[in-house]
Amino acid sequence: MLSYQILSTIRLGIKSLLLHKLRSGLTMLGIIFGVCSVIAMLAIGEGASYEAQEAIKKLGSNNILIRSLKPPEAARQQTGGGGPRGMSLKYGLTYDDAARLQATIPGVKRVVPMRIIRENVRFGRNEVPCQVIGTLPFYTEVTHVDVLRGRFLTDMDELFKNNICVITAGLAQRLFPGEDPMLHSVKIDAFYYRVVGIIQETARAEQRAQAGKMEGQPLDNNVYIPLSTSRTRFGEVLIRRLAGSFEAEEVQLHQVTVQMQDTAAVQTADPQIRTLLKRFHDQNDYELIVPLELLRQAEATKRRFNIVLGSIAAISLLVGGIGIMNIMLANVTERTREIGVRRALGAKRRDITLQFLVETVVLSVGGGLIGVVVGMLTPVIVSLATDMKTIVTLWSVLVAFGISGAVGIIFGLYPARAAALLDPIEALRHE
Amino acid sequence: MSPAVALATPPPAAPQSASRGQAIIVLEAIHKIYALGEEAQVHALRGVDLTVTAGSYLAIMGPSGSGKSTLLNLLGCLDRPTAGRYYLGGEDVSQMSDDALSEVRGRKIGFIFQSYNLIPQLSVLENIQVPLLYQGLDLRDYEARCVELARLVGLGDRLHHRPNQLSGGQQQRVAIARSLVNDPLMILADEPTGNLDSRTGAEVLDLIDRLNRDGKTIILVTHDDRVASRAHRVIHMRDGLIDREVINRAAPTAPTPAHA
Numbered sequence: 001m002l003s004y005q006i007l008s009t010i011r012l013g014i015k016s017l018l019l020h021k022l023r024s025g026l027t028m029l030g031i032i033f034g035v036c037s038v039i040a041m042l043a044i045g046e047g048a049s050y051e052a053q054e055a056i057k058k059l060g061s062n063n064i065l066i067r068s069l070k071p072p073e074a075a076r077q078q079t080g081g082g083g084p085r086g087m088s089l090k091y092g093l094t095y096d097d098a099a100r101l102q103a104t105i106p107g108v109k110r111v112v113p114m115r116i117i118r119e120n121v122r123f124g125r126n127e128v129p130c131q132v133i134g135t136l137p138f139y140t141e142v143t144h145v146d147v148l149r150g151r152f153l154t155d156m157d158e159l160f161k162n163n164i165c166v167i168t169a170g171l172a173q174r175l176f177p178g179e180d181p182m183l184h185s186v187k188i189d190a191f192y193y194r195v196v197g198i199i200q201e202t203a204r205a206e207q208r209a210q211a212g213k214m215e216g217q218p219l220d221n222n223v224y225i226p227l228s229t230s231r232t233r234f235g236e237v238l239i240r241r242l243a244g245s246f247e248a249e250e251v252q253l254h255q256v257t258v259q260m261q262d263t264a265a266v267q268t269a270d271p272q273i274r275t276l277l278k279r280f281h282d283q284n285d286y287e288l289i290v291p292l293e294l295l296r297q298a299e300a301t302k303r304r305f306n307i308v309l310g311s312i313a314a315i316s317l318l319v320g321g322i323g324i325m326n327i328m329l330a331n332v333t334e335r336t337r338e339i340g341v342r343r344a345l346g347a348k349r350r351d352i353t354l355q356f357l358v359e360t361v362v363l364s365v366g367g368g369l370i371g372v373v374v375g376m377l378t379p380v381i382v383s384l385a386t387d388m389k390t391i392v393t394l395w396s397v398l399v400a401f402g403i404s405g406a407v408g409i410i411f412g413l414y415p416a417r418a419a420a421l422l423d424p425i426e427a428l429r430h431e
Numbered sequence: 432m433s434p435a436v437a438l439a440t441p442p443p444a445a446p447q448s449a450s451r452g453q454a455i456i457v458l459e460a461i462h463k464i465y466a467l468g469e470e471a472q473v474h475a476l477r478g479v480d481l482t483v484t485a486g487s488y489l490a491i492m493g494p495s496g497s498g499k500s501t502l503l504n505l506l507g508c509l510d511r512p513t514a515g516r517y518y519l520g521g522e523d524v525s526q527m528s529d530d531a532l533s534e535v536r537g538r539k540i541g542f543i544f545q546s547y548n549l550i551p552q553l554s555v556l557e558n559i560q561v562p563l564l565y566q567g568l569d570l571r572d573y574e575a576r577c578v579e580l581a582r583l584v585g586l587g588d589r590l591h592h593r594p595n596q597l598s599g600g601q602q603q604r605v606a607i608a609r610s611l612v613n614d615p616l617m618i619l620a621d622e623p624t625g626n627l628d629s630r631t632g633a634e635v636l637d638l639i640d641r642l643n644r645d646g647k648t649i650i651l652v653t654h655d656d657r658v659a660s661r662a663h664r665v666i667h668m669r670d671g672l673i674d675r676e677v678i679n680r681a682a683p684t685a686p687t688p689a690h691a
Contacts, residue, residue: 004569012553019552341548344509345609346537346565348530424509428544 006358013359016335027327028367030320031404035371036378038313038400039392043379045309046396047389049302056298059291062109062266063142064258064273068092068251071285090250091285097277098256105272107265108258112142115230116254117238121223122187123175130171130221132188134230142259150182150197157226163233165193169200170220186223191233193225266292314403320367321407328360328415332422339419340427349420356419360412361405368404372397455616455648456483456506461515461525463501463671475501477671478515483617483650488643488684490659491652493668500621502668503652507540507619508532520616537565541610543639545622547602549594555581555605556590562613573612580608584638600631607638617648624658636661643684 017024059065071091095113102111115134120127137153139145145152152166165186172181172195185192225233239248258273260266270290277286332339339352347355376397379390463476475498483489493499504510505517508524511532517525524535541562542548549558559577560570581587584604586597594602603623610618620639624632640661643649651662659665663685665677679685 005567008564008570015552337548338550341544341550342561342565343533344507344536344542344548345562346533346613348533348565350530351533351565425504428509428548 009354009358010362012355013362016359017362023327024363027324028363028370030323031317031364031367031407032320032371032374034313034317034320034407035368035400035404036375037316038310038403039372039375039396040378040382040390041309041313042306042396043375043390043392044382044388045302045305046391046393047379047383049298049305050391051389052298053295056291056294058144059289059294060142060257060259061263061292061295062260063291064260064266064269065289065291066093066097066256066258066273066277067287067289068254069285069287070249071283089248091283092251093253093256093286094280095252097280098253100276100280101256101258101273104276105258105269107261107269109261110138110142110257110259112136112139112257112259113227113253114139114255114257115227115234115252117230117234119188121171121175121221123184126175126177128171128174128221130188130223132223132225132230132234134225134227134234136227139224142257146200148198148200150195152197152199153224153226158228161228161232162226163191163193163229164196164225166197166199166224167195168220168222169198171222172198174221188223188225189233193223193229199224263292266290313400317403317407320404321364321411324360324363324408325411325415327363328356328412329418331359332356332415332419335419336422336427336430339422340424340430343422343424344428352420352422353416356416357409357412360416361408364404364408364412365401368401371404372401375400451484451486451646453485454482455485455520456481456650457516457518458482458505459516459518461502461505461512461517463498463505463510464513475671476505476512479671479673481666481673483648485616485648486643486646487648487650487664488640488662488682489648489650490662490665491650491668492654492656492659492665493674494654497668497674498671499652499668501671503619503621503650506650507542508535533565537562538613539616541613541615541618543603543606543610543618543620543623545625547594547599547606547626549602549605549609551594554591554593555586555597558594558605559609559612561609566613577608577612580611581605583611584608598631599627600634603627603631603635604638607635607642611642611647617650618642620649620651622653622655623651624653624655632658640684 068091070089093113098111098113102108112135117132117134119130119132121130121132122128135153136158137155140147140152148169150166153164156162157164165188167175167181167186175181175186176184181195181198185194187193236252237248237250258269260269270288270293274288277288342352342355376392379392382388383390458479458481461476461479461481462474465473465475467473477498479498479502491499491502501510505512508519508527509532511527512525515525516523519535520539522535524532527535536542550561553561556574556577559580560573563570563573563577578587578590581590584607586601586604586608589597589601594605597605603626618639623639624635627635636658639649639651649662651658653659660679661682661684663679663682665679667674667676
């Protein structure tokens with residue numbers, strides 16, 4: 001019974017709104033844009049922060065990354081000609097650093113040293129520029145690695161400085177088209193390394209961080225060899241040929257990944273590692289990357305971002321609501337006579353309130369529904385057009401829709417009340 | 432009873448048509464004072480006494496400012512008297528709350544206005560249904576009754592037209608059908624022919640005459656003598672009081688002396 005009356009009131013409201021299609025449509029537009037912008041903005045923000053967070057998560061939230069950096073003052077010296085020409089530049093993390101980290105920092109689970117050397121890897125006539133990474137067997141525990149075929153490095157390889165290598169799937173494809181890599185060896189510099197395994201590395205982010213140094217090259221061209229092999233085969237002094245000249249660097253380790261037992265240990269270890277390294281490095285030739293910290297920052301940024309976006313969208317909804325109120329007030333004035341007639345024919349004040357409130361809510365919820373549809377389509381279009389990731393979250397849709405309904409009620413209440421409080425006699429006399 | 436009011440489908444409430452001759456309206460010393468400002472007051476009614484019996488046909492006349500509109504508003508329960516008592520169908524409505532008055536209007540009074548006052552966005556049928564809407568009724572149960580009323584006023588073939596597709600006379604006939612839908616105790620008509628030419632006006636008045644003949648109590652406000660001449664009883668207002676009263680035995684629907 002009651003629902004029947006509500007339904008007929010809603011039907012009546014729609015009928016009254018359809019009487020002025022253009023006016024109702026324009027009024028709804030405010031709400032449509034408001035809701036649409038809430039959903040679309042939050043979707044784009046959510047997508048952007050999701051990508052950033054995924055990238056950081058892949059570094060491992062239990063890990064602390066330490067990278068060797070060429071100290072800026074040393075670089076200036078070298079290019080400025082002031083420094084000793086032909087002499088090798090010594091900087092970066094050392095084997096001792098790695099050992100000290102393992103020995104002194106509490107809560108450390110693993111310390112994985114890496115030497116990253118850029119070399120061309122050859123097989124037959126194929127030649128692919130690669131990162132030759134010398135590391136330890138438990139590299140796989142720190143970075144997520146899928147072994148597709150064969151095996152990863154072992155302690156025996158390390159101990160005997162075996163001339164073996166593990167290559168990434170991408171490299172296998174480029175280097176051995178139509179061949180089984182497991183049956184062959186690759187040539188790096190002057191030595192041959194037998195392929196013992198093919199892996200798929202899922203932690204792309206680490207490589208992406210280095211992408212700047214490897215312009216234009218595919219990111220998954222990695223060759224893994226035992227650290228001991230790397231030391232003996234390549235030596236400590238690395239010579240890089242540049243156009244016309246060459247530079248020699250002495251870098252023991254390019255990167256050390258410190259895996260902590262848990263995220264709590266990460267927080268305490270962070271300053272400890274800094275202090276430790278500072279004691280043994282008199283120049284600023286390393287950097288610390290704490291994914292957990294980055295993640296926290298990313299989350300804080302996202303929160304701030306959402307508040308800003310939310311406020312902008314809320315303001316547009318507010319403007320839409322004021323538009324609705326404006327139209328409804330005009331509507332009440334215009335329909336004063338109708339209100340008088342309805343009152344004379346038995347309508348109570350609350351019947352009139354309800355009638356106008358329903359009209360406002362129909363306007364705003366109708367606008368809200370259209371806004372939700374448009375708002376869910378917009379991020380898809382943005383994704384297609386700009387290659388940005390967007391995520392439409394359920395809560396943003398619910399919040400936007402809820403706000404549009406609330407806007408209808410809040411901004412409809414005053415005009416509806418104004419209509420109900422009209423004196424029926426005055427209203428009937430109104431021209 | 433002729434078929435006009437005794438429709439095949441029943442009215443929403445129990446039939447309210449009081450038996451002819453029973454007093455349905457009793458006004459006792461009604462005063463109405465409008466406060467215009469701090470001290471300025473308008474004493475619109477100064478102690479009106481009036482009794483209207485069921486089945487009467489009453490016309491209220493008077494110059495503007497005489498208080499006839501005020502009286503009509505009070506009779507229609509659109510307003511409350513400042514002092515005095517108003518019994519409608521035995522119920523004291525003089526100090527009722529706004530909601531209660533709305534209820535009384537919806538159940539006991541049928542309104543016919545000078546400018547028809549149909550709701551523009553509703554069809555003929557929906558306009559006739561409006562008074563039922565506010566009594567919390569399921570309109571589907573009364574659709575047959577509304578269709579029958581539309582036929583009664585000669586608009587059975589225009590049920591789904593909008594008011595702006597009808598002539599003035601037709602609109603006023605829709606209004607008459609609307610005033611009947613709740614089977615009211617009385618029908619209040621405020622200058623029902625004021626916006627019509629004399630021919631259509633006469634048609635509308637004929638229809639009202641017919642309703643009275645069928646037992647409906649009619650109260651109409653007019654300043655047109657020809658309209659008033661159809662009523663059995665004409666009261667003239669002046670300065671907030673009933674100045675004089677004329678019994679018109681020559682009226683077309685006047686009861687035979689045997690009934691009077």
